[in-house]
Amino acid sequence: MSVVVPIKSLTLAKSRLLGCCFPSDERNRARLVLAMAADTIAAALATPGVDRVLVAAARPDEVAELRALGADVVDDGNAADLNAALCHGAALLRRADPDGVIGALQADLPALRSDDLAAAIAEADGKRAVCADHAGTGTTLLLSASGGPLEPHFGDGSAAAHVRSGALPLATPAATLRTDVDTIDDVARVRTLGVGRNTAAVLRGARHSCTSAEPVS
Numbered sequence: 001m002s003v004v005v006p007i008k009s010l011t012l013a014k015s016r017l018l019g020c021c022f023p024s025d026e027r028n029r030a031r032l033v034l035a036m037a038a039d040t041i042a043a044a045l046a047t048p049g050v051d052r053v054l055v056a057a058a059r060p061d062e063v064a065e066l067r068a069l070g071a072d073v074v075d076d077g078n079a080a081d082l083n084a085a086l087c088h089g090a091a092l093l094r095r096a097d098p099d100g101v102i103g104a105l106q107a108d109l110p111a112l113r114s115d116d117l118a119a120a121i122a123e124a125d126g127k128r129a130v131c132a133d134h135a136g137t138g139t140t141l142l143l144s145a146s147g148g149p150l151e152p153h154f155g156d157g158s159a160a161a162h163v164r165s166g167a168l169p170l171a172t173p174a175a176t177l178r179t180d181v182d183t184i185d186d187v188a189r190v191r192t193l194g195v196g197r198n199t200a201a202v203l204r205g206a207r208h209s210c211t212s213a214e215p216v217s
């Protein structure tokens with residue numbers, strides 16, 4: 001199977017973390033976004049059955065170093081939004097693999113473990129399926145049916161939207177697959193699960209412990 005990972009411009013990404021972890025230097029927020037993507041992608045590439053990870057990036061130049069992990073990095077087709085970026089990436093993957101499963105994986109899963117992703121793929125068993133985020137409202141992973149369309153409906157309430165459009169809700173996804181990072185509380189949550197080495201290295205440099213919801217001025 002193949003996986004598409006969307007990444008918007010690092011200067012715009014994860015705006016909800018603005019002023020939280022790195023109040024004095026916002027370049028570190030971009031470093032954190034890239035590090036979380038690197039850990040997510042490294043776990044995906046190490047997952048049995050995952051043959052290819054394609055990064056659909058708004059700014060491929062900003063994330064070129066992800067190629068060193070083994071990911072393909074392409075532009076997102078000048079996509080207007082996340083779903084358009086995913087459709088662009090999924091179309092490229094489908095062309096290369098007409099019959100396989102295509103997954104859309106969020107780039108902000110720094111605690112992801114290969115065994116947990118493999119278990120989710122096994123549970124879906126070639127059916128279109130969705131993994132809800134830890135809050136139960138968003139989506140961290142959407143799998144197409146074998147040879148089928150991805151039909152992404154990311155955005156507010158996407159877990160329910162994916163189920164409404166026929167995706168099987170995965171019954172037993174692991175916390176490492178469900179815990180995406182949007183807010184400072186999520187950073188604390190994901191730390192308790194254990195993040196990958198890239199994210200850990202960036203967070204070690206944070207002035208703030210990233211365990212409080214309070215922004216530091």
Ligand SMILES: Nc1nc2c(ncn2[C@@H]2O[C@H](COP(=O)(O)OP(=O)(O)OP(=O)(O)O)[C@@H](O)[C@H]2O)c(=O)[nH]1
Binds near residue numbers: 007013
């Ligand atoms: N290529 C591409 N990726 C996108 C786009 N919009 C969102 N993404 C990516 O999709 C993933 C999920 O988005 P969100 O979790 O909402 O992250 P975000 O938009 O960076 O976060 P906020 O700014 O806090 O809303 C992240 O990896 C984003 O970088 C887009 O228009 N194009």
Ligand SMILES: C=C(OP(=O)(O)O)C(=O)O
Binds near residue numbers: 137139157
């Ligand atoms: C766009 C989504 O991501 P997030 O909730 O992380 O912004 C989603 O879950 O559909």
